[in-house]
Amino acid sequence: MTPIDHARLARPDARDVADLVTRLAADYGDRAVTTAAIREGHSHGEGLADAALPDVVVFPKTNEEVASIVRLCYAARVPVIAFGVGTSLEGHVAALSGGVSLDLSQMDRMLEINVEDLDCRVQAGVTREQVNAELKGTGLFFPIDPGANATIGGMAATRASGTNAVRYGTMRENVLGLTVVTSDGRIIRTGGRARKSSAGYDLTRLFVGSEGTLGIITEIQLRLYGVPEAMAAAVCQFTDLESATRTVITAMQCGIPVARIELLDDVQMRACIKYSKLEGFAEKPTLFFEFHGSESGVAEQAGQMQSIAEEHGGSAFEWATKPEERSRLWKARHAAYYAAMALVPGTQGFATDACVPISRLADCILETKADIEATGLVAPIVGHVGDGNFHLVVLFDPGDPGQRAKAEALTERVSMRAIAMGGTCTGEHGIGVHKLHALVVEHGEAVDLMRTIKRALDPHGIMNPGKTVPN
Amino acid sequence: MLDRNVQALLAALLPPSALLTSPEDTRPYECDALTLYRALPAAVAIPDRESQVIAVLKQCHESRVPVVARGAGTSLSGGAMPDKNGVVLSLAKFTRIVAIDPLARTAVVQPGVRNLAISEAAAPFGLFYAPDPSSQIACTIGGNVAENAGGVHCLKYGLTVHNVRRVRAVLITGEVVEFGNDALDSPGYDLLALINGSEGLLAVITEITVKLCPKPEQAQVALAAFDDVVGAGAAVSAVIAAGIVPAGLELMDQAATRAVEEFVHANYPLDAKAVLLVETDGMAEEVAAEMTEIRRVLSEAGATEVRVSKDEAQRLLFWSGRKAAFPAIGRITPDYYCMDGTIPRKALAQVLARIEALSEEYDLRCANVFHAGDGNLHPLILYDANAEGEVERTEAFGAAILELCIEVGGTITGEHGVGIEKLPQMCVQFSPGELERFLAIKAAFDANGLLNPGKGVPTLHRCAEFGKVHVHHGNLPHPDIPRF
Numbered sequence: 001m002t003p004i005d006h007a008r009l010a011r012p013d014a015r016d017v018a019d020l021v022t023r024l025a026a027d028y029g030d031r032a033v034t035t036a037a038i039r040e041g042h043s044h045g046e047g048l049a050d051a052a053l054p055d056v057v058v059f060p061k062t063n064e065e066v067a068s069i070v071r072l073c074y075a076a077r078v079p080v081i082a083f084g085v086g087t088s089l090e091g092h093v094a095a096l097s098g099g100v101s102l103d104l105s106q107m108d109r110m111l112e113i114n115v116e117d118l119d120c121r122v123q124a125g126v127t128r129e130q131v132n133a134e135l136k137g138t139g140l141f142f143p144i145d146p147g148a149n150a151t152i153g154g155m156a157a158t159r160a161s162g163t164n165a166v167r168y169g170t171m172r173e174n175v176l177g178l179t180v181v182t183s184d185g186r187i188i189r190t191g192g193r194a195r196k197s198s199a200g201y202d203l204t205r206l207f208v209g210s211e212g213t214l215g216i217i218t219e220i221q222l223r224l225y226g227v228p229e230a231m232a233a234a235v236c237q238f239t240d241l242e243s244a245t246r247t248v249i250t251a252m253q254c255g256i257p258v259a260r261i262e263l264l265d266d267v268q269m270r271a272c273i274k275y276s277k278l279e280g281f282a283e284k285p286t287l288f289f290e291f292h293g294s295e296s297g298v299a300e301q302a303g304q305m306q307s308i309a310e311e312h313g314g315s316a317f318e319w320a321t322k323p324e325e326r327s328r329l330w331k332a333r334h335a336a337y338y339a340a341m342a343l344v345p346g347t348q349g350f351a352t353d354a355c356v357p358i359s360r361l362a363d364c365i366l367e368t369k370a371d372i373e374a375t376g377l378v379a380p381i382v383g384h385v386g387d388g389n390f391h392l393v394v395l396f397d398p399g400d401p402g403q404r405a406k407a408e409a410l411t412e413r414v415s416m417r418a419i420a421m422g423g424t425c426t427g428e429h430g431i432g433v434h435k436l437h438a439l440v441v442e443h444g445e446a447v448d449l450m451r452t453i454k455r456a457l458d459p460h461g462i463m464n465p466g467k468t469v470p471n
Numbered sequence: 472m473l474d475r476n477v478q479a480l481l482a483a484l485l486p487p488s489a490l491l492t493s494p495e496d497t498r499p500y501e502c503d504a505l506t507l508y509r510a511l512p513a514a515v516a517i518p519d520r521e522s523q524v525i526a527v528l529k530q531c532h533e534s535r536v537p538v539v540a541r542g543a544g545t546s547l548s549g550g551a552m553p554d555k556n557g558v559v560l561s562l563a564k565f566t567r568i569v570a571i572d573p574l575a576r577t578a579v580v581q582p583g584v585r586n587l588a589i590s591e592a593a594a595p596f597g598l599f600y601a602p603d604p605s606s607q608i609a610c611t612i613g614g615n616v617a618e619n620a621g622g623v624h625c626l627k628y629g630l631t632v633h634n635v636r637r638v639r640a641v642l643i644t645g646e647v648v649e650f651g652n653d654a655l656d657s658p659g660y661d662l663l664a665l666i667n668g669s670e671g672l673l674a675v676i677t678e679i680t681v682k683l684c685p686k687p688e689q690a691q692v693a694l695a696a697f698d699d700v701v702g703a704g705a706a707v708s709a710v711i712a713a714g715i716v717p718a719g720l721e722l723m724d725q726a727a728t729r730a731v732e733e734f735v736h737a738n739y740p741l742d743a744k745a746v747l748l749v750e751t752d753g754m755a756e757e758v759a760a761e762m763t764e765i766r767r768v769l770s771e772a773g774a775t776e777v778r779v780s781k782d783e784a785q786r787l788l789f790w791s792g793r794k795a796a797f798p799a800i801g802r803i804t805p806d807y808y809c810m811d812g813t814i815p816r817k818a819l820a821q822v823l824a825r826i827e828a829l830s831e832e833y834d835l836r837c838a839n840v841f842h843a844g845d846g847n848l849h850p851l852i853l854y855d856a857n858a859e860g861e862v863e864r865t866e867a868f869g870a871a872i873l874e875l876c877i878e879v880g881g882t883i884t885g886e887h888g889v890g891i892e893k894l895p896q897m898c899v900q901f902s903p904g905e906l907e908r909f910l911a912i913k914a915a916f917d918a919n920g921l922l923n924p925g926k927g928v929p930t931l932h933r934c935a936e937f938g939k940v941h942v943h944h945g946n947l948p949h950p951d952i953p954r955f
Contacts, residue, residue, distance in 0.1 A: 114815070114817060115712065116708050116711070116712045116816065116817045117711075117815050117816050117817050118711060118712075119815075139714065159656065159661070161656070169633075170656060172656070172661065172664070173629070173633060182904065182908070186904045187904075188902065188904045188905045188908065189902075189905070190905070192880055192881070192882060193815040193880045193881070194813040194814055194815060194846055194847075194876075194880070194881040194882045194885065195626075195813065195816070195845035195846055195847070195885075196619075196621055196625065196630055196813055196845055196847060196882075196885045196886060197813060197882035197884065197885060198618055198619045198668045198670075198884045198885065198886055198887065198888045198889070199882050199883050199884045199888075199889055199893070199897060199900060199901075200889070200897065200900075200901060200905070200906075200909050200927070200928060201665055201668070201669060201673075201908075201909050201912050201913075201928075202619075202632065202661075202664040202665055202667065202668055203905070203908055203909070205632070205661045205664030205665070206660060206661055206664065206665055206912075208661065209658075209659075209660065209661050210660055214660075225714075226713070226714025226715075227714070228714070229714075249574070252576075253573075253574060253576075254685070255684070255685030257753070293757060294756075294757060294760035294761065294764075295760070296756040296757070296759070296760050297753070297754065297756055297757035297760060299756070300754050300755075300756040300757065301754070355654040355656055356654055357572075357575040357577070357653045357654055358574070358575055358576075359572060359574035359575040360575075388654055389654075389656070418654070422652060422653040422654065423652065423653065423654035424652055424654045424656060424657055424658055425658065426656070426658045427654065427656045428656060430658065431658050431659060435658065438658075439658055439659050442652070442657075442658065442659075443649070443657075443658075443659060444648075444649070445646055445647065445648045445649075446648045446649060446650060446659070446662055447659070448646075449642075449648060449662060449915065449916065450659050450660045450662065452915040452916075453660060453662075453911075453912060453915045454660075455915075456911035456912065456914060456915040457908065457911060457912075468659060468660075469659065469660070
């Protein structure tokens with residue numbers, strides 16, 4: 001992992017920045033903030049706190065306000081960094097060369113819900129839990145659920161996914177259209193409400209996952225799904241990691257349309273049992289399942305899944321059919337990152353995000369587990385293994401440089417192992433600053449094209465500089 | 472005509488049989504399935520390996536010669552129509568299925584492999600390739616990626632963009648680039664999505680990794696009859712709103728069913744004003760449960776009759792009418808013009824009613840056969856090119872339908888692409904700000920505009936010209952192009 005080289009990024013002229021801050025204060029009053037505490041809060045995400053402070057934080061409320069702020073930044077050549085709720089794990093929101101942090105949390109309205117078309121339009125600052133709260137009673141839901149209660153804007157910008165991507169896809173599949181403010185401060189709309197379009201280049205998917213480096217996403221048209229008639233969740237424990245992993249691979253091979261399938265290794269189970277007070281489970285490799293469908297469909301899927309697990313020596317299924325039992329289980333899963341961090345108080349963690357073709361999943365996980373054990377570090381494994389994606393939280397003592405180096409080296413090996421197996425160093429967290437070098441290893445020539453596109457859409461390099469595409 | 476020097480340079484790169492330059496040899500390449508636009512290319516190159524593709528592109532780049540990549544030439548939007556000063560780069564010899572990985576459920580294929588051939592090769596593993604454009608027996612996967620092709624199955628299984636994992640392509644400069652990878656997600660900008668649907672304007676594809684899906688245990692189709700088209704449109708919304716995601720949801724109106732029945736005898740109810748085909752697939756229990764629900768929703772939505780296929784033979788019979796719809800219409804009219812607008816499903820009933828009214832206004836028959844589930848219309852305007860004024864009326868009718876699609880929040884093309892055909896409507900659908908982004912992306916890949924010039928994205932200058940055309944309604948857009 002290369003340390004962030006702040007010096008390499010040109011900083012804007014201090015006087016230009018000062019003038020811009022004065023102008024923003026005049027335009028936005030107490031919605032343009034320069035206090036140290038607020039700037040500090042906007043200098044890093046979750047994950048490793050390599051902070052870099054913006055010069056000012058502005059809280060726009062409308063597309064036009066965002067456009068007007070970006071136009072000022074464009075004219076002054078000052079960086080602008082979009083900020084949702086700051087749950088990024090890869091340093092996306094750090095203001096590496098200062099500038100304006102554009103906090104979209106006040107753009108938090110659901111703009112429309114189209115029940116018949118199964119879509120809705122939201123402002124970027126709406127959180128994923130808020131979407132589902134507002135959909136209550138419509139019979140619809142939005143499935144993408146990263147661990148954190150992130151904003152939809154942030155999720156679109158990082159192409160987030162979650163526990164049920166295996167059934168519903170990632171943000172790539174579930175964003176139908178966007179409103180984007182371009183680097184020169186123009187408001188454009190991409191995609192739309194039609195389910196398919198082959199008109200023009202796919203700007204929607206280009207902006208999805210662009211991590212704020214091509215434009216600021218201000219509105220998102222989301223695809224929604226009918227709440228399934230029946231849902232059931234189950235837990236199955238295994239004596240070893242390999243059997244649990246093989247169970248997943250077999251299930252995927254058989255095409256069982258399971259909605260969620262999550263693997264937690266013994267260390268992660270220990271963390272979750274402690275942190276989320278999960279009772280009645282052993283500290284053993286474990287799979288969490290969820291099935292969606294009609295009553296009979298769910299029973300059929302679950303029956304097939306159970307027999308596959310049994311073949312691999314899995315325990316009898318523990319069922320959670322009541323909504324409150326189910327939500328307790330998934331709450332524990334969503335809190336896995338926080339549970340891991342709580343495992344050794346006072347530590348920091350690197351989150352890895354390897355994703356490999358399902359046929360290489362067992363190799364990748366088992367080699368990684370052996371690698372962790374050889375280092376002596378604490379690094380629980382948890383993952384949406386149905387789509388080949390798993391995470392480590394590599395814990396280290398921030399006061400011990402030797403341990404940090406060891407943790408970094410392990411993280412690096414996980415990324416490179418995934419890439420060598422035909423996979424990727426990031427299935428869902430994004431590149432940010434921490435994985436820039438891995439992008440080059442993974443994409444080679446295509447990185448040049450990405451750079452050209454970046455220059456074409458952001459000629460002055462003011463959109464979240466230093467992220468996503470290496471200079 | 473190619474400069475003699477350029478021709479000699481190209482000839483040095485390819486075996487003699489792989490470079491065609493005489494008009495009698497290049498004539499078969501003068502158009503694609505949109506036959507009203509034609510141009511004789513200066514040369515046709517037919518490489519059989521990637522190194523030749525690289526060499527040809529490098530040379531064309533150096534000599535500033537336009538290049539139009541071509542698969543099977545089934546494009547309905549003129550995407551593969553040649554440039555008269557350029558080279559057609561045919562990928563017809565890239566027909567190898569390189570590998571099938573049943574565990575990862577992927578297939579690595581060359582761009583000239585036919586869509587259906589992938590499913591045939593995957594069948595022994597219990598797998599299939601889901602996107603199924605109607606031309607799937609002929610169209611190639613390379614063309615499918617270039618156009619982001621759809622098909623009946625796309626409602627449930629997604630478009631080409633959702634079913635392609637990795638694309639290997641050659642830029643106009645001859646550089647080889649890989650987009651995407653074998654895992655679920657690929658970091659950085661989503662260039663894979665950019666390549667899908669880029670209509671040959673960004674790069675020439677040389678290898679594709681596609682996703683394969685497990686063949687469902689069972690499939691069953693319901694055929695529902697309706698007294699009016701608008702009611703059938705409303706039933707489509709009712710099915711989706713009930714939380715059902717059918718494996719196919721197609722609508723045919725009476726003009727279409729009558730034409731089809733004479734042709735394939737699928738035993739469609741001919742007195743019905745519209746027929747819906749609703750398919751469900753999956754595990755046996757699920758299919759049974761979903762079909763019960765589909766029946767209920769269709770009946771409540773006013774279907775006068777619902778038949779459910781009893782076995783595989785009957786399922787195929789029900790579908791045979793839909794699959795044969797285009798050739799069947801071709802039998803009853805000298806010419807037809809197929810549109811591809813896509814609208815939010817909710818607007819379906821309203822748009823169908825408006826198309827009926829337009830049909831009367833322009834005094835042209837119109838048959839509707841389309842992917843109703845995802846709102847992708849395929850109105851077929853029936854006309855006779857030899858009848859005075861019908862060509863002009865057909866074009867005006869078509870333009871009115873596309874603009875209607877944009878008006879209700881839809882798009883001018885769901886799966887056929889813009890090509891040369893829908894350039895004027897691009898100016899209506901997209902603002903200058905959006906078009907500028909498209910042009911910037913094009914320039915990032917192909918600064919000299921050599922790949923498939925004049926297609927896909929109009930220049931702002933052309934839009935200004937079209938704007939004038941648009942004001943004087945009924946005038947023929949870009950009259951310089953030979954048609955019909």
